[in-house]
Amino acid sequence: MRAALSGLTTRGRCLLAAGLALALCAVLLGQRDLLRAAVFLVALPLMAVVIVARTRYRLSCSRLLDPPRVEAGLASTVRLRLDNVSRLPSGVLLMEDALPYVLGGRPRFVLDRVEPNGIREVSYPVRADVRGRYRVGPLSVRLTDPFGLVELTRSFASVDDLVVTPAVYPLPAVQLGGDWAGGGEAAARSVAVSGSDDAATREYRHGDDLRKVHWRSTARVGELMVRREEQPYQSRATLLLDSRTVAHRGDGPGSSFEWAVSAVASVAVALTRSGFTLRVLADTGLDLVPPGLPATEGTVLDALAAVKASRTESLDPVTERLRRSGVDGVLVAVLGALAPEDAQRLSRLRHGTATCVAVLLDTETWSPTGPRGRQVGAAGYEASAALLGSTGWRVLRIEHGTTLPSAWPLAGRRGGRSEVSA
Numbered sequence: 001m002r003a004a005l006s007g008l009t010t011r012g013r014c015l016l017a018a019g020l021a022l023a024l025c026a027v028l029l030g031q032r033d034l035l036r037a038a039v040f041l042v043a044l045p046l047m048a049v050v051i052v053a054r055t056r057y058r059l060s061c062s063r064l065l066d067p068p069r070v071e072a073g074l075a076s077t078v079r080l081r082l083d084n085v086s087r088l089p090s091g092v093l094l095m096e097d098a099l100p101y102v103l104g105g106r107p108r109f110v111l112d113r114v115e116p117n118g119i120r121e122v123s124y125p126v127r128a129d130v131r132g133r134y135r136v137g138p139l140s141v142r143l144t145d146p147f148g149l150v151e152l153t154r155s156f157a158s159v160d161d162l163v164v165t166p167a168v169y170p171l172p173a174v175q176l177g178g179d180w181a182g183g184g185e186a187a188a189r190s191v192a193v194s195g196s197d198d199a200a201t202r203e204y205r206h207g208d209d210l211r212k213v214h215w216r217s218t219a220r221v222g223e224l225m226v227r228r229e230e231q232p233y234q235s236r237a238t239l240l241l242d243s244r245t246v247a248h249r250g251d252g253p254g255s256s257f258e259w260a261v262s263a264v265a266s267v268a269v270a271l272t273r274s275g276f277t278l279r280v281l282a283d284t285g286l287d288l289v290p291p292g293l294p295a296t297e298g299t300v301l302d303a304l305a306a307v308k309a310s311r312t313e314s315l316d317p318v319t320e321r322l323r324r325s326g327v328d329g330v331l332v333a334v335l336g337a338l339a340p341e342d343a344q345r346l347s348r349l350r351h352g353t354a355t356c357v358a359v360l361l362d363t364e365t366w367s368p369t370g371p372r373g374r375q376v377g378a379a380g381y382e383a384s385a386a387l388l389g390s391t392g393w394r395v396l397r398i399e400h401g402t403t404l405p406s407a408w409p410l411a412g413r414r415g416g417r418s419e420v421s422a
Contacts, residue, residue, distance in 0.1 A: 007052070012045040012149035019043075048145040052152055058086040061139050061156045063097075069163040069301065072253070075127040076162060078107075078136060082121075084114040094142035094151075095122070100135065102128050103162070128164045129253055131261070131305050136160045165301040166262040169405050171270040174412035176237075176330050177355040201225040203325040221324070236329035237276040239264055240318060242283050245309045247336025249367035256366040256400075260334045261304055263359055263404050267332050268300045276330070284310055285317035319345040327354040332411075334359040343384040347391040356393045357411045360385055365400040 019041030204224035
């Protein structure tokens with residue numbers, strides 16, 4: 001009852017206060033007619049409180065997101081269904097669905113009356129310009145009396161997640177190489193050139209045969225290692241996202257970091273649809289797709305929707321992991337600003353017939369730092385691009401305003417160096 005009294009609206013509180021004041025005047029003046037009116041004014045909101053508090057509507061709610069995964073900038077539709085599963089008709093209902101501010105204001109709907117076993121369906125659009133995972137719900141229903149004197153709020157517990165992925169751009173078909181990579185004579189030649197036992201092993205991956213574990217390397221490294229020369233023939237590709245804060249410029253959806261995330265998403269979709277088995281790594285050396293899950297189009301987009309900029313200073317963790325596991329087939333690295341040491345480590349990753357593509361962002365064009373700073377940044381950028389190109393990497397030079405579909409055809413060119421202008 002205390003909760004019901006707290007649900008009195010402004011109209012109900014004013015009516016109750018007026019009744020009490022009128023009752024006091026009736027007692028002081030000895031007017032019975034005023035007292036009758038006072039009793040009526042006090043009784044009306046109190047009766048509304050009792051009726052609303054004792055209402056036992058049994059309501060059921062379901063929510064459908066169409067679609068549940070959407071690209072940034074596109075709209076999704078939220079469909080709500082409210083069922084009155086009780087034997088009593090409902091009064092006036094005010095529905096309000098909770099939304100984060102990124103998706104817009106909270107939608108509200110007024111339902112005048114829902115008959116027993118009746119169904120009401122409403123829908124509303126949501127849109128986010130920023131990728132992420134957003135919680136939709138819970139739905140709250142406000143019960144009120146016909147006079148609007150009392151409002152009580154009841155909430156449902158169910159919530160749903162809307163996944164807003166980075167923008168994915170269709171890429172033209174490009175022959176990257178790396179088809180049926182990673183086994184047999186190629187691995188044997190790699191071992192012969194390097195002359196090291198570790199060159200014939202790589203890190204264990206989900207789905208590898210445990211009978212192929214190289215126990216001596218496992219004991220030395222401390223992680224499961226398998227023999228590379230016995231891995232099955234299949235198209236493999238590794239994607240590297242440089243998410244370091246120090247390597248990017250700009251803020252919000254127009255930053256170089258968001259451009260890099262969108263580029264990785266576009267390449268991942270293109271390669272998975274071409275039949276490649278993917279591995280997606282961050283600059284920290286960790287897999288973006290949770291271990292145990294295959295790197296499919298959906299899992300990669302879900303992971304990229306929630307990825308954040310890291311505080312890693314260099315690319316040493318990921319280059320060390322790639323050095324130990326080896327580059328099988330195709331390596332596509334979307335890179336921000338590179339220090340000379342990082343460029344050196346990356347250049348040494350390419351061996352044999354492996355295809356390495358560097359999508360190298362000139363991040364200073366996202367946030368110019370003045371003529372002097374721009375000149376220093378351009379010198380480092382040119383040195384990194386030249387070093388990678390000289391070691392066989394296919395370098396795509398990206399400036400602010402360049403679209404990935406226009407740059408991607410150059411990834412199929414052999415010879416190491418490619419140039420793209422805005």
